[in-house]
Each structure stands twice: as structure tokens, then as C-alpha cells.
Amino acid sequence: MIHSSEPGLWPAFRELTAKTAHVDLTHAFHPGQPHFPAFPDERRDMVFDMTRGDGFNVHQYTIVGQWGTHVDPPVHFVAGARTLDRIPVEEMILPLVVLDITARVEADPDATPTTADVAAWEERNGSIPAGAFVALRTGWGRHWPDREAMANKDAAGVSHAPGWSAEVLHHLFEQAQVTAIGHEQTDTDPGLATSAGDFGLERYVLERDRWQIELMANLDQVPEAGALIVATWPKPQGGSGFPARVFALCPTS
Known part of the structure; x- marks a missing residue:
């Protein structure tokens, strides 16, 4: 104790800060x-230029x-x-759970998480804390910023990219x-779904009056349990989404 x-x-x-490492979970946009x-x-234009x-x-x-x-608030769907300005700052620092x-x-x-993945996480770490932020680690961030690799479309134009599953989202939000x-x-939904115009999982999340962060970076650098996440963004009145700055505080001991 200090x-x-x-x-x-x-x-x-x-x-x-003496006992934590900071991991930036945000891609620089361009x-x-x-x-x-x-x-x-x-x-992007330079309206004043030295x-x-x-x-x-x-x-x-x-x-x-x-x-x-970026952040998707409930009003997005x-x-x-709730709009961005109605999400309180108390929701912007949370326990970070990583499902890998x-x-x-x-x-x-095309893989998606299962409740067996959740059960295995809880067997190793205890119950998922109420109020947590749960991130899905898929390794897909390694494709950034390659648009073709991120979409991973086959010859028929169907995207093959991972996403969430209904069973896991139901467990996380309802239980x-x-x-x-x-x-x-x-996207929240896997590529097979979005290619068919199905964004039902994202709608499910936002209809629960919850929010989400998409296109996260560096999730391979944070532990599956024990870290905190800080997610913040500008405060446009009535805003339906905005680029976010997100980082993790990870224990070093």
C-alpha cells in the first residue's frame, strides 16, 4: 500500500498505475x-495548414x-x-471479460462462441461479473486494415467472418x-448472416438497452480475466454512433 x-x-x-499496463484497443481510423x-x-480536408x-x-x-x-448505442437500431449523450460515464469503466x-x-x-466457451471461462475464472464488458477475441483484428481480408468473401460474394451467437448473447444479457x-x-452477426441482410444479433443487443464497441484492436494483448476496460467517445446530442477511444488496464502482478 502506498x-x-x-x-x-x-x-x-x-x-x-504502478501495477497496471495500458493496452490500446482502438484502431486509428483513416x-x-x-x-x-x-x-x-x-x-478529410485541411482547412488550415501550416x-x-x-x-x-x-x-x-x-x-x-x-x-x-466505434460505439453503437441502443438508438442505432x-x-x-438511448443516444450517446444519455449513456452515463459510470458505464465507461467496467470489468473486462474476454472470450477467446x-x-x-x-x-x-465462420466460427461463433458457444455456452460451453462461457462455462469453460467461468470454470477457470469464476462467474462473469454483473455489469462487465465482454469482448469476443477471434484474431480477426490481424486483418486490419485490409478490406478484402476483413470481409473474406467467397466467389459468390458471401462473407465468411466470425461473429457472436444467439445462445451466448442471451446468456450474457439475460443471466x-x-x-x-x-x-x-x-459486425455483431457473423458474415454468413450479414451477407443475407440479417443483423438480428446486433438488434437483440441494442434492444436490451445495451451498447457495443465494434472493430476492437489488440485483444490478443489482454488477459481473459482481471483487467478493466475504459471506453469513451464524444458526446453529440442525440448521437447514434461515433468513433470511440477504448483501452484496457491490465494487471502486471
Whole structure:
């Protein structure tokens, strides 16, 4: 225990940071990156540019809200549901649970998690904490920013990419009572479903008044249990999605 005459939470901050590693779970976004095919690409302009003699640099970004590593609030799929500005900051730092199906995905890109994966995680780590953020580790983030590899379409145009399963999401939200989920791939639903226009799993999550982070990075660098996640984003009034900055605090001892 660190003893200090510093006021308030500062000693606790120093103790926490002395025992943690920070892992950035966010891709840097840019024009031409992988994105939902119906969305336009990013446009980025320099409205003030020091190379042109201006006194400072200012970019103007034209993007959809669901761009790069981003947050989907309930209103993204549910009219009248919570918008970004209505998600409280208390939900932005949570216990991080990681379900790892990377090995299965390497053998079968259409793989999804099962309740057996959840049971095995709980056998090793105890019950999933209520209010947790559960991330699906698939290894798919290694394809970023290759658009073709992320989509992984066959000759018929069908995407073969991992996603969540209904049985696991039902368990997480109805029984474990988690706050949010996240994943490395573009969509909640696996590629076989999205290729058929089926986004039912994403709708299920958002209809539960929960939120999610898509296109997460570096999940292979965090433990399956014991870390914290910090997920934050700008606060557009009535916002239906926005690029997020997400990182993990991981124990070093």
C-alpha cells in the first residue's frame, strides 16, 4: 500500500498505475479503411495548414458515426432508445471479460462462441461479473486494415467472418447481466448472416438497452480475466454512433 499525504484519489491512482499496463484497443481510423459497404468513405480536408502559411493545422473530417473502432448505442437500431449523450460515464469503466475463440476461427472463419466457451471461462475464472464488458477475441483484428481480408468473401460474394451467437448473447444479457459487448470484426452477426441482410444479433443487443464497441484492436494483448476496460467517445446530442477511444488496464502482478 502506498501511503501519501496527497489528497483524495491521487494516492489510489498512483498505486493503480504502478501495477497496471495500458493496452490500446482502438484502431486509428483513416480514409480507405474497412467499413460497412453501404457507408461512404471518410473525407478529410485541411482547412488550415501550416505548410500553406497558416498559423495552425486544422482538419475537417467527414465521416459516418459508425467509423473505425466505434460505439453503437441502443438508438442505432431502436427508435427512441438511448443516444450517446444519455449513456452515463459510470458505464465507461467496467470489468473486462474476454472470450477467446481464436483457435476455432483459424480452422473455420465462420466460427461463433458457444455456452460451453462461457462455462469453460467461468470454470477457470469464476462467474462473469454483473455489469462487465465482454469482448469476443477471434484474431480477426490481424486483418486490419485490409478490406478484402476483413470481409473474406467467397466467389459468390458471401462473407465468411466470425461473429457472436444467439445462445451466448442471451446468456450474457439475460443471466450474467453484462453492460456491453465488443468484438474485432465489423459486425455483431457473423458474415454468413450479414451477407443475407440479417443483423438480428446486433438488434437483440441494442434492444436490451445495451451498447457495443465494434472493430476492437489488440485483444490478443489482454488477459481473459482481471483487467478493466475504459471506453469513451464524444458526446453529440442525440448521437447514434461515433468513433470511440477504448483501452484496457491490465494487471502486471
